Every structure is written in structure tokens, then in C-alpha cells.
Amino acid sequence: MIWPAHLPVRSVRFARPTNQLDAIVAFYRDAIGLPEIGRFEDHDGYTGVMLGLPGEGYHLEFTSHVDGVSGEAPTRDNLLVFYIDDQAALERLIERMRSYGHTPVPPENPYWEKGGVAYEDPDGWGVIFMNMVEHRRLLD
Known part of the structure; x- marks a missing residue:
């Protein structure tokens, strides 16, 4: 497959909020074993952790906000x-x-x-x- 020339994407990040950042990081980083490739603290009220996928061109980002966020899956098929x-x-x-x-x-x-x-x-x-x-x- 050839990548479309009009879409010069370098990497992809899947970002998702959670109210359980420590538990989410423990699940994906510790249990599954995805490497932690970055994190930030209190950036305009947000704290987040990025976990790398193979090649680090794809990664997951989980964030939490001081005011709380909705992190629950909308369906079991997400x-x-x-x-x-x-x-x-x-x-x-x-x-x-x-x-x-x-x-x-x-x-x-x-x-x-x-x-x-x-x-x-x-x-x-x-x-x-x-x-x-x-x-x-x-x-x-």
C-alpha cells in the first residue's frame, strides 16, 4: 500500500482522558509492557503520560484534568x-x-x-x- 501524498503524517497519537491515570498507566505500561516515552504534569490543569508502540511513530496518550474528565468507554466494543x-x-x-x-x-x-x-x-x-x-x- 502506498501512503497518500496529500497526507504527510509523521506519527499518530491516540489520546484519551481518564480519572484513573495511575491505574491506566499501570495497566498499559506495567501489565502490558508498553514503554513510557513521555509525561507532563499540570499543563493548564492537565497531567498526561505517553506510552509508545513499536517504532514510537504510534503512541497512546492518557490525560487527566484537575476538574475530572469522562474516561469511561461508551460501549464494550471500543x-x-x-x-x-x-x-x-x-x-x-x-x-x-x-x-x-x-x-x-x-x-x-x-x-x-x-x-x-x-x-x-x-x-x-x-x-x-x-x-x-x-x-x-x-x-x-
């Missing part, structure tokens, strides 16, 4: 999906999540049960770890 190539790596990740006290939950969409494992972060947003080989097989 998802962040990580595609994992190796079944053994997926199993190690499931064990890691268990060691941090996180247990899988049934996904809203049953498609994700076919090779994937679903979790909810502290705000109720879905996180799916999907076996990429199984995903490709299901699409064929």
Missing part, C-alpha cells in the same frame, strides 16, 4: 487491538496479564474469541490480543 504473530508470545502475554491480576473478559463481538483474548482496562475500554495467523485465516 477496542484497542494488538495483533500478535506468535502463539507462544500470545500465551506469554496472557500469563503476564494474569501475573498482574488481570483476567480475560468475554468480548462484545464474538469474532475476537476466535484466536483472541479480551481484557478491560480500568476505565472499561477493551483491549484485544489477537493471534495474527488466526485473524488472517478467518479473513480468507
Whole structure:
């Protein structure tokens, strides 16, 4: 696929508010293992943490505001999906999540049960770890 010339994007950030910044960071950084690539404190009332994805061209930003924010997922089908190539790596990740006290939950969409494992972060947003080989097989 060729990237459109009219859209010279260098990186993408997915930003989301939360009232539970410490718990969210513990889930994504500590349990999942995303590296922390930056943070800021009290910038016009906002505090935030950026967590890197592969290549750091894509990252997540979680923010909280001194007056509070709505960080709850609007539906159980609001998802962040990580595609994992190796079944053994997926199993190690499931064990890691268990060691941090996180247990899988049934996904809203049953498609994700076919090779994937679903979790909810502290705000109720879905996180799916999907076996990429199984995903490709299901699409064929």
C-alpha cells in the first residue's frame, strides 16, 4: 500500500482522558509492557503520560484534568487491538496479564474469541490480543 501524498503524517497519537491515570498507566505500561516515552504534569490543569508502540511513530496518550474528565468507554466494543504473530508470545502475554491480576473478559463481538483474548482496562475500554495467523485465516 502506498501512503497518500496529500497526507504527510509523521506519527499518530491516540489520546484519551481518564480519572484513573495511575491505574491506566499501570495497566498499559506495567501489565502490558508498553514503554513510557513521555509525561507532563499540570499543563493548564492537565497531567498526561505517553506510552509508545513499536517504532514510537504510534503512541497512546492518557490525560487527566484537575476538574475530572469522562474516561469511561461508551460501549464494550471500543477496542484497542494488538495483533500478535506468535502463539507462544500470545500465551506469554496472557500469563503476564494474569501475573498482574488481570483476567480475560468475554468480548462484545464474538469474532475476537476466535484466536483472541479480551481484557478491560480500568476505565472499561477493551483491549484485544489477537493471534495474527488466526485473524488472517478467518479473513480468507
